[in-house]
Amino acid sequence: MTFLSTAMAAITPVDAALEPQLRARLNAKAKPPGSLGRIEDLAVRIGLIQNRLDPRIARTDLYVFAGDHGLTQEGVSAYPASVTAAMVGLFLSGRSSVSAFAKASGVRVRVVDAGVDADLLSHPDLVAAKIRRGTRNAAREPALTADEVLKALSTGFDIAQAAAADGADVIALGEMGIGNTASAALLMHRLALAPLDDCVGQGAGHDAEGLARKRAGIARAAARSDASAPLAVLAEFGGCEIAMMAGAVLGAAAARRVALIDGFISTAAALAAVRLVPAARDYCVFAHGSAERGHPLMLQALGARPLLDLDLRLGEGTGAALAAPLLVAAAHLLTDVATLADVLAEPG
Known part of the structure; x- marks a missing residue:
């Protein structure tokens, strides 16, 4: 502790x-x-x-935290888990959506391997910080151990602190992880005290049958544990990348830097950070209102009003990259x- x-x-x-x-x-x-x-x-x-x-506001650094989720074994995602590693490669090639938006906004992008279930090749823009190769299946057992949660939090904290020490004025948070909208929904359910049905959305693009399967898998995970304290909730239902983003929010706040929060999953990480250290809320700026179903309620729980409303629901930090120039203009x-x-x- x-x-x-x-x-x-x-x-x-x-x-x-x-x-x-x-x-x-x-x-x-x-x-x-x-x-x-x-x-x-x-x-x-x-x-x-x-x-x-x-x-x-001279420099914004955007960190895309990547991790896999054992909960995908329950059919909560429309895509296979292997897509996470493939997308990391796309980010590093500079050909992803967030890469394009970041280039347009003058934002520097780095990718963090928080828990990708693959061995990734080294790259100048890749931060190797793997906690484990994907989480456990939260519908069957805790996704992470208490020690793994604390390691993820402290690693994210250190990443943000290092970025601030290197000259970043804004630390923007994005993510990539097949299945992580399911994890974020569970965090929202317990930390925002929202009904579970209100927390579950389409994620990466479920049809009606897929959404029903996702809801059932998330319900099984929720029924397995009644955890409500932030650290316990992160252990039971969290992702390596979500816990690490929560730590990065805390690190940005400790360095008196803006933590620019992207969409639904990044906001779940911010929610966890604020539940752990309430004063961290003062340092969060919320980039956009996601089209993911639970995001408006989660923002409401944080007393937040996002800067943009563009019906985005991609993740990756795309909304944060688009919002970054507004911070420059405001300063x-x-x-x-x-x-x-x-x-x-x-x-x-």
């Missing part, structure tokens, strides 16, 4: 006393007060996270826009 004690000590709520100064700075700009709506709110959030009136609003007094003082 030393890791969690360290994280709790390192993560403090943002200093709300700075907000009136940030608002006053925005209201003094050469524009009507409040006329830039939620971009102004985002600028304030960034200023609070960095604890400065002149925040900067520049505080630092680069003239004040109304400056404009009025100019001759002519």
